[in-house]
Amino acid sequence: MSPNIVGRVREALRGGQRVDPDALIARLAAVRRFLEAADGQLPDTQLVPAHTLVERAGTRLSLSRDHTVVALAGATGSGKSSLFNALARFELSPVGVRRPTTGVAHACVWGPLDGATRLLDWTGVLPRHRFVRESALDGDDESALHGLVLLDLPDFDSVQRSHRLEVDRLLGLVDLVIWVVDPQKYADRVVHSSYLREFHRHRDVTLVVLNQADRLPPAELPRVLADLRRLLDADGLDGVPLLATTAVDPGGITELRATLECTVAERQAALLRLAGDVDTVVAGLAELVAAEPPAGVPDAGPASGLNRALAGAAGVPAVAEAVEGAYRHRA
Structure with missing residues (x-):
């Protein structure tokens, strides 16, 4: 790195x-x-x-204080599940053309499951939607993320009311939230007025990523990031880290992965x-x-x-x- x-x-x-x-x-x-x-x-x-x-x-x-529960939260089509799978390097959460696809939270645990089981029981993630990211084939490749419990949440703008209620419940429990927005809907009023502004007292555990950055021309990306930064500052989230990500390129999540590694290490x-x-x-x-x-x-x-x-x-x-x-x- x-x-x-x-x-x-x-x-x-x-x-x-x-x-x-x-x-x-x-x-x-x-x-x-x-x-x-x-x-x-x-x-x-x-x-x-x-x-x-x-x-x-x-x-x-x-x-467990040795585990950090991080949630990927976002609107329909933001690419949360693709980002979740890219970080896990496995296809764990369903991704589909017809949205919303994620109706319940999926969890991936890095390292041994001991200690994380009670946390997942508390958050209510069903056992069949829990995955362990630990393989002898990885060697030390994933060791920097040991202790991470990553959740892929349902879409908070889903037409299914039960999905929205589940998102709101889990947002009250997790340790850190990664808000995933996309170039088409990053300025959507719902995400800013109903969610991001409500986290202004949780700036220390909030991260925003502009996903699907590969869909923007290289010259346009800085302009969109600057506009999103302006909106976040207006939400009271000045200083909150803002990263550009793409799930289709392994290099497109390097900074996000480094952020998660630092967060897990500091506990x-x-x-x-x-x-x-x-x-x-x-x-x-x-x-x-x-x-x-x-x-x-x-x-x-x-x-x-x-x-x-x-x-x-x-x-x-x-x-x-x-x-x-x-x-x-x-x-």
């Missing part, structure tokens, strides 16, 4: 940001305390995202995803909690408890401790 490609991939990734597992667990505990303090103070219906976060995060953290995607989930939930809860009430107000106690718990969920104590430590170090 070219050193230039590896350098570009590392530069495009999240700039070295890491999530401390203990700090993440502390934030989740603060969300749990918030829910306890909010009992009887706020409508239950408005606390559903927080309850869902606590449950999902607890389950994901109890499962941070699951933590980054959960940290983004906490950010999203905290932002929603903040709208439900008023500012700190004046002293002497009868309801100051419950409100103060809510604010303290919310501050913990937002990571305020961790930031304060870091600032204090930096100040002492400089002194």
Whole structure:
């Protein structure tokens, strides 16, 4: 693999940001305390995202940290399944002229299946749609991807409502999402307004690829990529890696494969995803909690408890401790 490609991939990734597992667990505990303090103070219906976060995060953290679950998500005709097969170097997910072809999620696991089975059970991928990418014939060719669990999702714009519901469910569980768009529909309103903009707090675990780049004249590709970059920036996804791919040429997925190798090696995607989930939930809860009430107000106690718990969920104590430590170090 070219050193230039590896350098570009590392530069495009999240700039070295890491999530401390203990700090993440502390934030989740603060969300749990918030829910306890909010009992009887706020409508239950408005606390559903927080309850869902606590449950999902607890389950994901109890499962394999050695595996990274990556989803290929895209619209009809974007070539997700062809990209999935190209990365696996096998025809695992059905590809057809009549779309949509992928009605259920398919999974490919690199390396031994031990540890990934419970993850796949949790995501709900059926056993008959699970594949293991491990062969003595490969030698060390696939070792850099050991720990990758790659999912090929149904089309999110499918006419089948069950397909769309399955996509939405899985997007809430996976560690990293690769959005696959094509030159014809990369500016489609549905993908931007209903999906990409919703992931603006998950920039660290979001990747966008312009697939089927071979269908564009070489002179047109930079223009289309620049226009797609403009749309992503407007979606709040500035800085998210954007790659051009093609499944018909092995060299057309080199950068994407390098990105996946880096992601798997760092084992941070699951933590980054959960940290983004906490950010999203905290932002929603903040709208439900008023500012700190004046002293002497009868309801100051419950409100103060809510604010303290919310501050913990937002990571305020961790930031304060870091600032204090930096100040002492400089002194």
